Amino acid sequence: MPDSVIEIARLSRAFGTKKALDDVSLSVPRGSVFGLVGENGAGKSTLIKHILGLWRAQAGTVSVFGADPVLQPAAVLRRIGYLSEQPDLADWMRVDELLRYTSAFYPNWDPAYAESLRAQFGLDPRARVATLSKGQRAKLGLLAAQAHRPDLLLLDEPSSGLDPIVRRDILEAIIRAVADDGRTVLFSSHLLDEVERVSDHLAMLHQGRLILCAPLDQIKARHSRVVLRFATPQARPPAMTGAVFLNGGDRHWTAICDSSRIAAPIAFGAMGASIVEESPASLDEIFLAHAG
Amino acid sequence: MRSPTAALAWEIWSRSRTAVWAVVVMTAFGFAQGGITASPFTELVGMLSFVLLFGVFNDTELPIRRLTLPVSSLQLVAVPMALGVVSIELLYLLWTLPRGDSTPSLLMAVLFGVFMLCFQAATWTLASFGLVRIAAIGALGIVFLAIGILSSNERSTAVLIAGAGAAAIFAAWTFVGRVRSHGGRAASFPLRAIEVPAIGGSIAPFESPAGAQAWLEWRRGGATLPLLVGGLLLAIAPFAWGVRANAPVSIRLLTLTLAMPLIVAIPVGVAFSKPRFWSDDLSVPDSLAVQPLDSSEWVAIKMRVAAKAAAMSWLLVLAFVALWLPLWFDAAALRQIWPGWIKASMLGGAGVFVTWRLLVVRLWAGLSGSRRLYFASGVSAVFVPIAALIFDDDIRELFADPGRLDLLFWTLSILAAIKYAIAARLWLSSGGVHRSRVLGIWLAGSIYLTGLSGWQYGWRGLPIVFALLLAPITRLLAAPLTLARNRHRP
Numbered sequence: 001m002p003d004s005v006i007e008i009a010r011l012s013r014a015f016g017t018k019k020a021l022d023d024v025s026l027s028v029p030r031g032s033v034f035g036l037v038g039e040n041g042a043g044k045s046t047l048i049k050h051i052l053g054l055w056r057a058q059a060g061t062v063s064v065f066g067a068d069p070v071l072q073p074a075a076v077l078r079r080i081g082y083l084s085e086q087p088d089l090a091d092w093m094r095v096d097e098l099l100r101y102t103s104a105f106y107p108n109w110d111p112a113y114a115e116s117l118r119a120q121f122g123l124d125p126r127a128r129v130a131t132l133s134k135g136q137r138a139k140l141g142l143l144a145a146q147a148h149r150p151d152l153l154l155l156d157e158p159s160s161g162l163d164p165i166v167r168r169d170i171l172e173a174i175i176r177a178v179a180d181d182g183r184t185v186l187f188s189s190h191l192l193d194e195v196e197r198v199s200d201h202l203a204m205l206h207q208g209r210l211i212l213c214a215p216l217d218q219i220k221a222r223h224s225r226v227v228l229r230f231a232t233p234q235a236r237p238p239a240m241t242g243a244v245f246l247n248g249g250d251r252h253w254t255a256i257c258d259s260s261r262i263a264a265p266i267a268f269g270a271m272g273a274s275i276v277e278e279s280p281a282s283l284d285e286i287f288l289a290h291a292g
Numbered sequence: 293m294r295s296p297t298a299a300l301a302w303e304i305w306s307r308s309r310t311a312v313w314a315v316v317v318m319t320a321f322g323f324a325q326g327g328i329t330a331s332p333f334t335e336l337v338g339m340l341s342f343v344l345l346f347g348v349f350n351d352t353e354l355p356i357r358r359l360t361l362p363v364s365s366l367q368l369v370a371v372p373m374a375l376g377v378v379s380i381e382l383l384y385l386l387w388t389l390p391r392g393d394s395t396p397s398l399l400m401a402v403l404f405g406v407f408m409l410c411f412q413a414a415t416w417t418l419a420s421f422g423l424v425r426i427a428a429i430g431a432l433g434i435v436f437l438a439i440g441i442l443s444s445n446e447r448s449t450a451v452l453i454a455g456a457g458a459a460a461i462f463a464a465w466t467f468v469g470r471v472r473s474h475g476g477r478a479a480s481f482p483l484r485a486i487e488v489p490a491i492g493g494s495i496a497p498f499e500s501p502a503g504a505q506a507w508l509e510w511r512r513g514g515a516t517l518p519l520l521v522g523g524l525l526l527a528i529a530p531f532a533w534g535v536r537a538n539a540p541v542s543i544r545l546l547t548l549t550l551a552m553p554l555i556v557a558i559p560v561g562v563a564f565s566k567p568r569f570w571s572d573d574l575s576v577p578d579s580l581a582v583q584p585l586d587s588s589e590w591v592a593i594k595m596r597v598a599a600k601a602a603a604m605s606w607l608l609v610l611a612f613v614a615l616w617l618p619l620w621f622d623a624a625a626l627r628q629i630w631p632g633w634i635k636a637s638m639l640g641g642a643g644v645f646v647t648w649r650l651l652v653v654r655l656w657a658g659l660s661g662s663r664r665l666y667f668a669s670g671v672s673a674v675f676v677p678i679a680a681l682i683f684d685d686d687i688r689e690l691f692a693d694p695g696r697l698d699l700l701f702w703t704l705s706i707l708a709a710i711k712y713a714i715a716a717r718l719w720l721s722s723g724g725v726h727r728s729r730v731l732g733i734w735l736a737g738s739i740y741l742t743g744l745s746g747w748q749y750g751w752r753g754l755p756i757v758f759a760l761l762l763a764p765i766t767r768l769l770a771a772p773l774t775l776a777r778n779r780h781r782p
Binding site: 052053055070075080084088092100106111 | 500501503504505507508578579584585586587589779782
């Protein structure tokens, strides 16, 4: 059994002249909570659709549980729970009908667990899906994605546009999934505080390219925020190998540094700059620095 | 565009400008040719232009955006209705004026105008009813057609019909007003509570994924055919009672009733071939695409649902006929048709197979996600039978000419050979379960139809008939591949 649930190698996809994914390679370890971040149009949903087998790779390969999701959709999808930003649920069904219908596809469906989630989410089993609010639809989608205790839970912007209570439910679902041994969660989000709270691995996409992919602790450990003072005024941002982002003017500049590239203090000293303050960079700052 | 009326009219035009231009071109062609009765071809084009015009005004629901426009409910309703009536009357005049030998009928003009009003009122007020709306519009069409054929006093009927038009305007106006003031269709419309009956409504778990998917397919579109057939039978019943003393009309009505599942299966089959019956979007929705079900199994389920729909529709028709014939069918007519009951029973069996065939033969195009393929398939489904009826004389001439018949034979033979070659290739690439089921059913049905054809018309040339009947199996074998292509987009 491979240690990675998802293996993506050199995946590329273009829509016309626009490159939605450009040579993306990543590996999602079993049992991890893998956060996928990036600005709108960065390629997060496209990547998730490739993992689901809804898009065929134009170049590169996608392997989920060691199988190609396009060639063996039934075998792969049986082990996945999927929730998208706008759950595409049949409006004409009742809540209980939707659950009954969905349960038929998953041999591991746990009726008791489904019922406990339904009660927890406050969903009326006789209510039509069409009459549910956006938050209730998200909860129903989450229930349907989770009740078969999938090996891989895929959440595509699950909490986008939802109130804090529903967002909390979604985060709890992720935590619950992790609590079950060996289950893996991959979720994309704009909300970096959410990602920071629950993820242990992070991948950052920017304009279709994977610019960062590592365990979250490692990413945070190697990025720092450094306030610099130069001896002479700097008319333009000084070129520094270790800094991924620079902001400021005159003698005072703030840099977000990636220590994996260069030992920043040595580099700054060589340029005639002294470090005024150094602190860990927040995920927001790291994201903005890389997506700049 | 300063006035709301102009803006509303512009919206209708811009939404369907291609169809509007097509109607204009067709009508200009018909006018130049000398009107709708100039030739079978102009007749076909004329019919198509009327269908397209109704398509232009097929405003499936009132979008919320339009309900929030700062115009009165009356204006919101009156603008599309007035445009619809003016357009249909103009179209009727342009198609009938050039004939010269007779003037346009007042009753027909009123019928067209009022049917347009009722059509629009039904599309809005029954927007959330899906199947019921289609059945209601179909029944309305039959009623208007029957009035046009049976009416003896043109003027008084026209006045009565015009009254129905006023009622349609009032109903639509009231409905829109209520939706706006109460804040939603669901809350304001009491009929919303009526639902299409659930098949297998209990909440017991499904035995298999295929069972669950079959339930979904049935609820979403499979039930349409039996529901429509049932609705039309209800509409036919009073006419059957009305003409019970008239043997020729009764026999014609009986023939129409027996042909009805086949006729209705043509448009229903076009819609059924799509991933979502009621949607214009041909892509496979994510919620279905992520179900752990193989594409070939999905196609097999759709075919099973189609078989259930065909069988149920014919059962309804047979039950209706079984009541009609002994209870109120004209006795003289019954004596006239009774000797042919064996043949009729055999044809009934063929009817079930052909109905199923009409429901499934376009799956490959509908599931492909290609609009062009789907459109071409749909147009051919609806207009090839109409063209065959209209060009009946030309077809007979063709069959009487051995030279042209030979050419047709060889052309068809080459096409059939190509199809079989493709079928052989698809056979190797399609899933085992799917191909064995399809081949079994298709083979049995084709043998049955061939046998029937031999019994009716003699056994000469039967292998050719069999080869032609069997050839569309290529399309069925292609369906899982086109679905997989749509599901896993390249």
